Amino acid sequence: MFSAETLGVAVNQGLAGPLGRAALLVGIIASAFGAVASIYTARESLRDGEARTARLIPRFAVLALLAAIAAMTAMEYAMITRDFSLKYVQEHGSRSTPALYNFTAVWSALEGSILLWVLALALSCAVVVWRYRKKLSDPLIAWAMAVMFIVLAFFFLLSFAPANPFGVGAAGVTDGPGPNPLLQNHILVLFHPPILYLGYVGFTIPFAFAIAALVTGRVGEGWLIETRRWTLCAWGLLSFGIILGGWWSYEVLGWSGVWAWDPVENASFLPWLTGTAYIHSVLVQERRGMLRVWNLSLLLATFSLTILGTFLTRSGVLNSVHAFSESDIGKYLIIFFGVIVAVSLWLIAWRGDSLRSPGSIDSPVSREGAFLANNLLFALFAFVVLLGTVFPLVIEALQNRQIVVGEPFFDQLSKPIGIALLALMSIAPVLPWRKASEEVLRQRLFWPAWCGIGALVVSLLVGADGLAALLTFTLGGFASGAALRQLVLATRRQGWRGLVGRANGGMVVHLGVILIAVALAASNSYTRSQELSLKLNTPAEFGGHVFELKGFENEKTDRLTAVKAIVQVDAGKSYAPAITKFVQMGNNIGTPSVKSSWRYDLYLTLEPPVKSESGEARIKVFIKPLVMWMWIGGGMMAVGTLLALFPGRRRRPTDAVSARVATGKALDA
Amino acid sequence: MKKLNSLPMWILMLLLTVGLLAFGTLRNRGPLTQQGRIDAISQQLACPTCNGESIYVSRAPAAEAIRNEIAREVAAGQNSDNQIVAVIEKSFPGSVLLPRTDGVESLVWILPVVALVGGLCGLGLVFRRWKNAELQHASDADFAIVEAALQHKNDVTDDENV
Numbered sequence: 031m032f033s034a035e036t037l038g039v040a041v042n043q044g045l046a047g048p049l050g051r052a053a054l055l056v057g058i059i060a061s062a063f064g065a066v067a068s069i070y071t072a073r074e075s076l077r078d079g080e081a082r083t084a085r086l087i088p089r090f091a092v093l094a095l096l097a098a099i100a101a102m103t104a105m106e107y108a109m110i111t112r113d114f115s116l117k118y119v120q121e122h123g124s125r126s127t128p129a130l131y132n133f134t135a136v137w138s139a140l141e142g143s144i145l146l147w148v149l150a151l152a153l154s155c156a157v158v159v160w161r162y163r164k165k166l167s168d169p170l171i172a173w174a175m176a177v178m179f180i181v182l183a184f185f186f187l188l189s190f191a192p193a194n195p196f197g198v199g200a201a202g203v204t205d206g207p208g209p210n211p212l213l214q215n216h217i218l219v220l221f222h223p224p225i226l227y228l229g230y231v232g233f234t235i236p237f238a239f240a241i242a243a244l245v246t247g248r249v250g251e252g253w254l255i256e257t258r259r260w261t262l263c264a265w266g267l268l269s270f271g272i273i274l275g276g277w278w279s280y281e282v283l284g285w286s287g288v289w290a291w292d293p294v295e296n297a298s299f300l301p302w303l304t305g306t307a308y309i310h311s312v313l314v315q316e317r318r319g320m321l322r323v324w325n326l327s328l329l330l331a332t333f334s335l336t337i338l339g340t341f342l343t344r345s346g347v348l349n350s351v352h353a354f355s356e357s358d359i360g361k362y363l364i365i366f367f368g369v370i371v372a373v374s375l376w377l378i379a380w381r382g383d384s385l386r387s388p389g390s391i392d393s394p395v396s397r398e399g400a401f402l403a404n405n406l407l408f409a410l411f412a413f414v415v416l417l418g419t420v421f422p423l424v425i426e427a428l429q430n431r432q433i434v435v436g437e438p439f440f441d442q443l444s445k446p447i448g449i450a451l452l453a454l455m456s457i458a459p460v461l462p463w464r465k466a467s468e469e470v471l472r473q474r475l476f477w478p479a480w481c482g483i484g485a486l487v488v489s490l491l492v493g494a495d496g497l498a499a500l501l502t503f504t505l506g507g508f509a510s511g512a513a514l515r516q517l518v519l520a521t522r523r524q525g526w527r528g529l530v531g532r533a534n535g536g537m538v539v540h541l542g543v544i545l546i547a548v549a550l551a552a553s554n555s556y557t558r559s560q561e562l563s564l565k566l567n568t569p570a571e572f573g574g575h576v577f578e579l580k581g582f583e584n585e586k587t588d589r590l591t592a593v594k595a596i597v598q599v600d601a602g603k604s605y606a607p608a609i610t611k612f613v614q615m616g617n618n619i620g621t622p623s624v625k626s627s628w629r630y631d632l633y634l635t636l637e638p639p640v641k642s643e644s645g646e647a648r649i650k651v652f653i654k655p656l657v658m659w660m661w662i663g664g665g666m667m668a669v670g671t672l673l674a675l676f677p678g679r680r681r682r683p684t685d686a687v688s689a690r691v692a693t694g695k696a697l698d699a
Numbered sequence: 700m701k702k703l704n705s706l707p708m709w710i711l712m713l714l715l716t717v718g719l720l721a722f723g724t725l726r727n728r729g730p731l732t733q734q735g736r737i738d739a740i741s742q743q744l745a746c747p748t749c750n751g752e753s754i755y756v757s758r759a760p761a762a763e764a765i766r767n768e769i770a771r772e773v774a775a776g777q778n779s780d781n782q783i784v785a786v787i788e789k790s791f792p793g794s795v796l797l798p799r800t801d802g803v804e805s806l807v808w809i810l811p812v813v814a815l816v817g818g819l820c821g822l823g824l825v826f827r828r829w830k831n832a833e834l835q836h837a838s839d840a841d842f843a844i845v846e847a848a849l850q851h852k853n854d855v856t857d858d859e860n861v
Contacts, residue, residue, distance in 0.1 A: 285756040292751065348751075390829030394822075402825075406818045414811050421798065421807045428803055434745040435807065436753055436796030443811055472704045479709075483716055490723050497724040504716065560734050620758050638763065 046108035047116050050101050050196040054189055057097035057148065061155075061183035064090030068176035072169040072246070084167040087175055091152075091159040094182060098152035102145055105136050105195055114206065117199035118142065124208030124614060126589035131214045137223050138209035140344055141195035144359070146224060147340075148185045150231040155182055158235055158260075170253060173242035174235075181234050184366055192358040207614035208589070215610070215621055218278040226271030226298060230336045232264025233301060237333035240326050244377035249384050251316060254325075258312070259675055261329075262532075265305045266671030272298055273546075273664035284620035286557065286633045286652040288550075288660065291440040293348040296419045297339025300412055304332040307408035313532075314398050317463060320387045323378060324405070330374040335412075337367045347423060393465040400458035407451050414443045441554075445498050452505035452547060455540055456482065459512045474515070481511030494556070502551035506544045513537040513544070535674025542670055545663030552656040559652045561637065564597065566645035573653045575632060576600050582642040589613060595636045595647040599625055607636040607649065630655040736773045740780050741766055744787055745794045753796055765791075 067086040074081040108116050109123050109132055122139050123132065137146040155178045162171045189195070213219050236257040243253040275295070276288035289295060308328040314321050342348050345360025378385065391398045418435045425433050460474035485507025489500060516537045520528030528534055560572045564579035571577070576599070583594040583606065594608040605623035612619065618638055625632040633652040640647060731739065741754035746762040754762045754769070765787060772783045788795050798804040 283756070284758055287756065290752065290756050391826065392829075394826055402822060406822060410811065410815055410818060413814050417807060417810055424806075425803060431793065433793050433798065433804065434751050434796055435798055436745060436751065437756075438743055438797040439807070442797075472706075472709060476704050479712055483712060483719075486716065486719050486723075490719060495723050495726055495728050497720065500720055500723045504720070558732075558735070559738055560732070618758065 044108065044111065044113040044115055046104045046111070046113050047196045047198065050104035050108070051190070051194070053097045053100035053104060054148075054186055054194075054196070057094050057101065057152070057186040058183055058190055060090045060093035060097055061152075061179045061186055064094060064155075065176050065179035065183060068172045068179055071167055072172035072176065075167045075169050075172065081167040081172070084172065087166050087172070088159045088163060090179070091156045091175075094179075094186075095152040095156040097186075098149045101189070101196075102136070102149045105142060105145055106133065108196075109133070109136050112205075114203045115198060116195070117197045118195040120199040120203045120206045122209050123206045124589070125205050126587065126613075127208040127214065130217065130220065131209060134213065134219045134223075135209040136195075138213045138219075140359070141189070141193045141197075143223065143227075143344075144185065144189045144193040145195050146227055147231065148182070148189050150224070150227045151178075151182050151185055151234060154228075154231050154235060155179065158238075169246050170239070170242050170248050170256075173245045174238040174253075177238035177241045178234060181238070184362075188359055188362060192362060208612070211610070211612045211615050211617070211619045212282055214612070215619070216278055216282045218274055218281070222271060222274040222278050225267055225274060229264050229266075229268025229271050230298075230301065230340075232260065232267055233305065233329075233333050233336055235260040235264065236329050240329045241374070241377065244326070244381050247381060247384060249322060249326075249381055251319060254312060254316060258316075258532075261305070261309060261312075262671060262675055265302070265309055266668065266675075268298065268302050268305065269671070270664070270668050272302060273661075273667070277661060277664075280657070281622070281624065284622045284635045286559075286622070286635075286654060291418070291437045293419050294343045296415050297343050300339055300415055300419075301332045301335040303408050303412040303415065304328050304335060307405045307412075308332060310401050310408075311405045314391075314401050315387075318389055318391075318398065320389055320391070320398070322385045322387050323382075326374075326378060326385070328405075330370070330378075331412075334367060334370050334374070335416075337363060337370060341367060342419065348419070395461070395466045395471070397458065397461045397463045400454060400461050404451070404454050404458065407447055407454065411444065411447045411451075414447070415440070418443075448547060449498065449501050449505060452502065452509055452544070455544070456505055456508035456512050459516050459537060459540070475512070478508050478511030478515055481514075482506075482508030485510075494552075496555055499551045499555040502547055506548040506551075509544050510541060513540040530673045530676040532674045535670050535672070535676070538670030538673055539667050540670075542663040542666030542668075545659045545666060549656040549658075549660040549663060553654045553660070557652055557654045559650060561648055561650045564595075564647050564649050572651050575651075575653075577634075577649065577651065579645075579647050579649070580604060582640075582647070584642070593636075593640050593642055595640070595642075595649060597623075597634060597647075597649055599632060605632075605634050607634040609636050609638055609640055626658050628658055631657040733770075733773050736780060737766065737770050740769050740773070740783050743784055743796055744791075745796050747791045747794060 064087060067083050067090060071081040071084045071087065074083060105118075107113075108119050110129075112119065112123055112125055114120050114123070118139070118141055122135050122142070127135060136142045155175075158178060159166070159175065162168075162175075165171050166175070208214065239253045239257045239260075243249050272295075275298070279290070280286070280288045305328075308325060311321055311328065312325050315325050341360055341363035345363065347360065391402070393399060394402075418439055421435050422433050425431060456478060457475065460471070460478070462470065482504045486500060486504040489503040494500060494503065514537075517528065517534060520534045522528070529538070558573055562570045562572060562577055564570055564577060566579050566581065569576045569578045578598045578601070580596045580598050583596060585592040585594075590610050590612050592608050592610040594606040596604050596606055598604045603625070605625060607623040608621040610619045610621060611617070620635050620637075622633055622635045624634070631652075631654045633654055635650045635652075637648040637650055738755060741762075744754045744765065746752050746754050746757040746759055746765070748761040749757040749759045752759075752762070754765050756762075768787065769783060772778055772786065778786070784795060798807045800808055
């Protein structure tokens with residue numbers, strides 16, 4: 031684990047390496063001491079009613095954050111100044127990489143991505159300490175901080191030893207290949223990974239509070255209320271990060287899709303699924319005090335899945351086009367995952383009696399019943415994604431042969447689950463708590479149902495067909511009607527405040543999800559494509575559009591050679607799909623060019639080989655309906671999450687929902 | 700509004716939806732274009748050199764070569780999509796992205812169904828337990844408490860009336 035190379039026992043290097051390693055060491059010490067101080071605070075507070083060590087917790091949190099910032103700064107400094115004494119810079123840096131991609135190259139590979147994780151986690155830790163600075167002697171908060179510090183210490187250790195980005199490289203290296211070419215041609219590389227990591231890391235906070243609640247035995251609803259916004263923040267960031275990843279894939283990879291069910295994509299989707307189940311079912315616990323074990327299990331599963339996903343994508347056990355390189359960190363991550371699962375299960379078993387909640391759900395046709403069905407579907411979805419992702423490993427272990435489980439499998443199973451979820455989204459928002467009468471359902475669902483029928487009629491009029499797509503459009507209309515009904519009623523009652531708060535913000539999120547579902551169904555079902563062999567100034571027609579090759583643009587630098595085909599569309603604007611060859615990497619990278627409109631996108635790619643000297647180009651044209659609405663839906667999800675984070679005009683979740691039922695004793699008294 | 704909401708209206712809406720869905724599902728879109736067939740086939744096969752990417756997604760030379768082979772097969776027009784997939788798989792074993800439905804691989808299809816059925820049964824059992832629990836709560840002692848409370852209330856009302 032601690033080799034001379036990783037510890038940097040060498041002298042022929044710049045300042046960044048030793049500084050970075052020192053910062054990581056300080057981070058390990060600060061987070062370890064932070065964990066000890068937090069545990070001591072919790073114990074002291076329980077024993078004596080107050081804890082003097084509590085004041086140490088913020089100091090260690092700030093020290094850990096400073097250490098993480100220093101390590102990241104050192105790495106950026108090494109990359110920007112091209113410090114080729116470091117192995118990481120040798121492998122992922124280059125003198126010819128532009129400044130932006132040189133900056134983002136820091137998280138373009140395994141070691142740097144773990145460092146980014148450390149920074150995000152240290153930041154979360156410091157923010158939580160600041161938020162609870164006056165309550166740090168509360169045993170629940172102190173235990174939560176202890177858990178956060180332990181997780182932080184683990185990631186600092188990973189970054190210090192098996193995934194050390196500050197390891198010393200071979201002597202005499204003066205240039206490197208630069209980051210993966212796909213990470214060098216879109217600005218989203220600056221936003222997608224950090225936002226995704228903030229989402230992953232954000233789930234550490236509710237996880238820490240859940241463990242703290244189990245340890246302290248305060249398994250009532252208090253810890254939930256403390257972590258509600260944190261969970262929503264983490265979920266929102268993860269959602270936004272995933273959508274940005276889809277956008278990036280669409281704009282960069284050249285196959286015109288946003289999601290390929292790749293193991294790395296699945297690794298981000300798994301915690302999203304269980305996290306989404308949690309933010310729904312936790313409402314039942316807040317409102318009725320029920321489903322405690324289930325909600326705890328979902329939270330623990332969400333955090334565990336972030337670690338499992340990290341293991342799957344960073345250990346080299348799975349083949350993925352954008353998995354990180356093979357490394358030693360797999361065994362540490364899988365051990366950490368095992369510890370998390372074992373400790374979580376043991377704590378739940380230990381607190382089993384106190385977790386049992388009184389009360390029952392009166393009817394399946396109620397808001398609670400809908401949330402249970404929602405949770406069943408999300409859990410099933412997560413199971414399917416996990417199974418499909420790890421199944422090649424199972425087959426390899428059992429039969430010593432390799433298979434690939436790909437997009438057709440996930441598509442076949444995710445379609446019915448997605449349609450069932452849309453059906454639930456249509457009905458659940460109008461359901462009252464406890465029990466819904468037939469009369470209420472008929473009255474509340476009437477207009478939303480007509481919205482669904484309207485959407486179906488419009489779909490048929492524009493030529494849609496196929497059961498799955500038509501069901502998606504119908505249920506999308508139905509669910510939009512239900513969400514809009516809720517928003518209209520809320521804004522009528524409360525004015526603009528009817529748009530904020532969890533329920534109303536949640537409806538805006540629903541509208542975003544519906545837009546994404548409809549856009550995905552349309553673009554997957556009705557994409558048309560054609561490969562056109564274009565000759566200079568000779569128009570060709572496809573899908574009602576005229577494409578004319580106007581010429582080529584060549585670019586040659588030390589870093590790359592690129593050829594762009596200039597294609598005029600409908601005698602108007604020209605588009606320039608390109609093929610780039612990165613000198614150091616050797617392979618061809620296609621860059622699509624997209625003409626977007628609210629109805630459909632024209633997606634152009636230049637196909638190899640390019641014969642620019644003969645004035646010919648093979649251009650593949652995809653006509654993809656409604657793609658723009660996917661990004662609008664993503665934006666609506668982000669706005670909806672922000673609206674849900676604002677406190678709405680509602681009672682406190684811990685207030686009584688209905689009058690307390692008098693017991694015999696009370697009557698006697 | 701009440702008339703609009705009536706049960707017959709809902710039945711009419713349901714029939715209308717089912718009818719429209721059936722019409723949309725059964726109407727013939729016509730055969731796929733050649734490019735459509737190439738895309739559909741290449742979506743079912745993994746590129747042999749690209750870490751799990753499909754032929755459709757990958758821009759690697761190997762994927763490009765197989766795409767060209769598929770295009771040739773489609774242009775020849777003699778084989779069905781499944782036959783073309785089988786031909787490609789013969790050259791690149793294990794390249795089909797859809798797991799088989801027999802042998803150990805069938806587990807990947809069976810387990811989700813088992814999970815769904817298990818989940819539904821679990822939910823059913825939980826609701827049943829909750830229902831029974833409600834009934835059990837209403838024991839003789841509970842009825843006695845309610846009786847006493849009602850009696851107490853009646854007494855108070857009688858006193859007030861007096």
